[in-house]
Amino acid sequence: MTTRAARSVDPAGLLGPRELASQLRAMGIRPGDTVLVHASLRAVGRVRGGAGAVADSLLDVLGADGTLVVYTQTPDNSDPSRWPVTRGCAVPVAEWPRLRATVPAFDAGRTPSFGVGVLPEEVRTRPGALRSSHPQSSFAALGPAATRITAGHDLNCHLGEESPLARLEELNARILLLGVGYSVCTAFHLAEYRVPGQGRRDYGCAVADGSGRRWHRYRDVDFDASDFPALGDSYESQPERPVNRGRVGAADCRLFDLAPAVAYASKWLIEHRSRWRSVE
Numbered sequence: 001m002t003t004r005a006a007r008s009v010d011p012a013g014l015l016g017p018r019e020l021a022s023q024l025r026a027m028g029i030r031p032g033d034t035v036l037v038h039a040s041l042r043a044v045g046r047v048r049g050g051a052g053a054v055a056d057s058l059l060d061v062l063g064a065d066g067t068l069v070v071y072t073q074t075p076d077n078s079d080p081s082r083w084p085v086t087r088g089c090a091v092p093v094a095e096w097p098r099l100r101a102t103v104p105a106f107d108a109g110r111t112p113s114f115g116v117g118v119l120p121e122e123v124r125t126r127p128g129a130l131r132s133s134h135p136q137s138s139f140a141a142l143g144p145a146a147t148r149i150t151a152g153h154d155l156n157c158h159l160g161e162e163s164p165l166a167r168l169e170e171l172n173a174r175i176l177l178l179g180v181g182y183s184v185c186t187a188f189h190l191a192e193y194r195v196p197g198q199g200r201r202d203y204g205c206a207v208a209d210g211s212g213r214r215w216h217r218y219r220d221v222d223f224d225a226s227d228f229p230a231l232g233d234s235y236e237s238q239p240e241r242p243v244n245r246g247r248v249g250a251a252d253c254r255l256f257d258l259a260p261a262v263a264y265a266s267k268w269l270i271e272h273r274s275r276w277r278s279v280e
Helices: 017-027 050-062 080-086 093-100 119-124 146-150 164-170 187-192 228-236 258-272
Strands: 034-039 067-071 139-142 174-178 200-209 212-221 244-248 251-257
Touching (some): 017 050, 050 119, 080 093, 119 139, 164 258, 174 258
Antiparallel strands (some): 067 139, 174 251
């Protein structure tokens, strides 16, 4: 039996909050769920109330016992040697020491997210939202599980066992790709930590501690999302059909459980990535 989502009549043709919430429920989001959302609101289309209305609708569907999670990365807080990747610009090597001194220290309460769209900022800045403390790969959460998810994000671990992704795995969280593809599925990076021989690289960022601002250097996984679309398509094609497909507004969306997706990703990456850099 096919059900039709309730429609909010709007003379300007905007998607209304009732219709938005109905479509999210039709995707399979349930009260009490913990959901990590990656979103392109441009793909969704025109929404009356913009990002605020989308966040409101998600929170309404999740209910008082549910938790909304977003990725609030700040990759621009990085070593100038990485700026071609993190900022889209290259700077002369001679300028790197000076530029390192100009990067503002990460402030979990004030530093805006970068390169992840408008929904993470909407969630991050809401009263009661909590944010993890990693200066490049933080997450923000609203709801009863927010403290557990965001606490203890190790300074030397972007997206691994000491990050919110591992806590989301423990909580049987779900992932909603709202108008975006598997290329931005951060949970697949957790799987990279579990691949023997996964390469590592040096990172740097500006942090603040009791003595003031300082430059922090560390080594972590050398991430590679280039094969995530193929990985996601493979996971989605499994006989048990682990991914719910649907539309929210004009956006093609996917909803699936995080833990089994990460487990599948670990095996798939081990099988399909044939050459690895040695771990130093």
